[in-house]
Amino acid sequence: xxxxxxxxxxxxVFFAGFIxxxxxENKKEEDKYFYLKLFTEALxxxxxxxxxxxxxxxxxxxxxxxxxxxxxxxxxxxxxEEYKEFLSETEGEFGxxxxxxxxxxxxxxVVSPIEGTPAWKAGIRPGDIIIAVDGEDTFNMSLMEVVKxxxxxxxxxVKLTILRKGEGKPIEVTLVRARxxxxxxxYTNYKGIGYIKIxxxxxxxxxxxxxxxxxxxxxxxxxxxxxxxxxxxxxxxEAVDVGDLFIPKGKLIVYTKGRxxxxxxxxxxxxxxxxxLPVVLLVNKGSASAxxxxxxxxQDYHIATLVxxxxxGKASVQNLIPLSDGSAMKLTIAYYYTxxxxxxxxxxxxxxxxxKMDEETWxxxxxxxxxxxxxxxxxxxxxxxxxDVQLRKAIEILEKKAKLKKAA
Numbered sequence: 554x555x556x557x558x559x560x561x562x563x564x565x566v567f568f569a570g571f572i573x574x575x576x577x578e579n580k581k582e583e584d585k586y587f588y589l590k591l592f593t594e595a596l597x598x599x600x601x602x603x604x605x606x607x608x609x610x611x612x613x614x615x616x617x618x619x620x621x622x623x624x625x626x627x628x629x630x631x632x633x634e635e636y637k638e639f640l641s642e643t644e645g646e647f648g649x650x651x652x653x654x655x656x657x658x659x660x661x662x663v664v665s666p667i668e669g670t671p672a673w674k675a676g677i678r679p680g681d682i683i684i685a686v687d688g689e690d691t692f693n694m695s696l697m698e699v700v701k702x703x704x705x706x707x708x709x710x711v712k713l714t715i716l717r718k719g720e721g722k723p724i725e726v727t728l729v730r731a732r733x734x735x736x737x738x739x740y741t742n743y744k745g746i747g748y749i750k751i752x753x754x755x756x757x758x759x760x761x762x763x764x765x766x767x768x769x770x771x772x773x774x775x776x777x778x779x780x781x782x783x784x785x786x787x788x789x790x791e792a793v794d795v796g797d798l799f800i801p802k803g804k805l806i807v808y809t810k811g812r813x814x815x816x817x818x819x820x821x822x823x824x825x826x827x828x829x830l831p832v833v834l835l836v837n838k839g840s841a842s843a844x845x846x847x848x849x850x851x852q853d854y855h856i857a858t859l860v861x862x863x864x865x866g867k868a869s870v871q872n873l874i875p876l877s878d879g880s881a882m883k884l885t886i887a888y889y890y891t892x893x894x895x896x897x898x899x900x901x902x903x904x905x906x907x908x909k910m911d912e913e914t915w916x917x918x919x920x921x922x923x924x925x926x927x928x929x930x931x932x933x934x935x936x937x938x939x940x941d942v943q944l945r946k947a948i949e950i951l952e953k954k955a956k957l958k959k960a961a
Contacts, residue, residue, distance in 0.1 A: 592616070614880070622695045625885055626656035627871055629697050633879035638704075649704040650711065650728045651735070652677055653753075653785030653841075655867070659692050660684065661699045663715075664865060665783035665839035667735055667752055671728045676919055677715070679783055679839035684723060685714035707732045719912050737787075740765040741934040746951055747774035747830075748936060751795075754787030754843040759794030766798065766826055775955035776831035778947045782861060786842025789870060789889075793819045796850045798826050804854065807846045809870050809887035817887070825856075831954035832857040833947045836904055841865035848902050849891035858954070859904035860947045868898035906950065908943045 596612060618630040631639055638648075651670020654661045663681040666673040683691055686702040694702075703711055712727045738761035740749040747769035751758065766777065786792075796806040800821040808818040834857045836848050845864050851857035870887040888898050895902075910918075918940045925935050938945040 617880075617882070618695060618697070621882055621884065622697075625869070626696065627867070627869055627883070628885050629695070629883040631697065631881045631883065635697060635701070636875070636879065636881040639873075639881075639883075648707055648730060648732050649700075650677075650713075650730060651733050652703075654683065654696070654699065656696050657682075661691055661694070661696065664785040664841050664867075667733075668750075668783075669735070670733055671731055673919075674923055675726050675728055676916070676923070677713075677726065678717065678915060678919070679837070680718060682716040683713055684716055685712075687712050688714075705730050736761070738762050738765055739934050740769060741936070742769060742772050742774060743778075743936055743948075745773075745775050746948060747772075747777040748780065748934065749777060750780040750934065751784055751844075753784055754791040754795070756788065756791070758787070758791045759798065762795055763798055763826065770826075770828060770830075774830070776833070776951045777827065778833045778835065778944070778951060779857070780835040780944075781840045781844040781848060782835050782837040782943070783839035784841070784844040785839065785865075786844055786867065789843060789846070792843035792846040795847050797821045797823055799832065799851055799856050800854060801825060805892040806850050807889050807891065809889045811887040829958075831951055831958060833951050833954075834859045835861050835943055835947055836864050836902065837862040837910070837943070838865055838901075841867040845897050845902055846889060846891075849895060849897060852902065852905065853891050853893045853895070858906065858950055859902065860906045860950060861904050861908055861943045862910070863901040863903050863907075864897070866897055866899050866901035868896060868900075906946060908946045910941075910943055914940065914942065 596616075599607065599612060600609070614630070614632060621628050621630045650672040651667040652672040653664040653667070655664055656662070661683040663672075663677055663679055663683065665679045666677045683699065685691060686699065689702065691699055703713070705711060707730050709730050710727055711730060712725060714723050714725050716723055735752060735755075737753050737755050737758040738749065738751055740747065742748075747766070749762065749765050749769075751762065769777070793806050796819075800806055802821050802824050804821045806819045806821055808816055810816055832851065834848055834851060836844065836859055840848065840861075841864065845866075845868060848857075848859055848864060852859050868889050869885045870889055871883045872886045874882045874884055876882065888896060890896055918937060921937060921940060922935050936944060938948055
């Protein structure tokens with residue numbers, strides 16, 4: 554009897570749950586329409602009551618921008634003009650001063666300057682907080698608003714007011730905007746070691762890296778130092794293709810997990826081209842996004858030793874979604890995870906060998922390289938291990954690894 558009475562109870566519980574679930578879904582739909590009605594009401598009031606006529610496009614764009622910007626620092630809205638400019642930037646050529654920025658606590662913060670650009674030449678550093686652009690306070694501006702104010706016609710000037718750790722007062726820096734074409738990969742044979750600097754992950758980065766590795770192998774280098782310091786990231790596809798150059802065929806490089814738990818896995822499709830040579834990766838707090846994908850994967854498989862400082866911790870995936878009028882949204886759709894399942898977002902990747910660089914050392918390194926650039930070494934890769942303690946440690950580790958490999 555107890556079993557028989559239990560069955561109707563289960564049925565009642567099931568139907569009660571079904572009805573409650575249905576009711577919950579209906580309420581969500583009702584809430585959605587209520588707030589859409591509220592938005593329409595506000596829009597009509599602005600159109601009718603605001604002191605000056607405002608184009609409807611401006612109002613709608615502003616509303617979409619506000620909605621998307623409220624989600625996280627990395628989601629954004631682009632007008633048709635801004636979208637075209639953004640696409641040109643991911644191709645590696647754009648106008649501006651050469652910095653990657655993010656938003657923290659309502660302020661734009663420099664992730665990293667790109668070497669050789671006006672910002673880099675002026676000494677802008679990772680972690681600098683931009684509190685004003687041309688005297689206009691940046692507090693609570695959207696990321697795109699700040700970017701638009703910093704960019705402009707090549708040859709014109711822009712003044713940034715920044716707060717820097719260790720400095721008592723704000724610093725004013727005047728930069729001359731330029732049309733910037735940035736080679737994402739530079740390399741050299743340094744005393745038998747293949748040194749490769751990847752400044753960002755733009756279209757063609759993996760092809761350039763493959764060319765660099767093969768050319769250095771032809772010079773019989775004993776191993777590779779891959780420098781990802783101050784690399785703010787870029788295209789996920791390029792990060793995967795870069796990982797493919799080091800990770801054995803069939804192995805997982807990275808996977809993303811979206812809102813509904815759906816997984817998107819990326820696997821190596823070829824064998825490594827590094828011929829078993831030792832690899833050391835240089836990272837710091839300016840290494841973000843795509844840099845962390847590569848660093849995390851190579852660390853998980855013990856393919857490379859990571860040297861430097863903890864990375865930035867941006868592990869979210871943004872998707873560009875074009876809209877019908879040529880505008881677009883850049884929307885965070887997933888987080889990415891290393892092959893061993895580590896979530897890096899807001900945590901960063903800890904290096905295997907931590908080597909910190911204080912502000913004074915960074916300043917000395919920047920100033921020395923800048924001076925050498927102005928003296929005519931514009932295209933040459935400049936390495937200064939006497940000053941650059943992280944590079945010095947990377948060389949030391951690679952030399953030891955090369956000796957062990959030779960002995961084996």
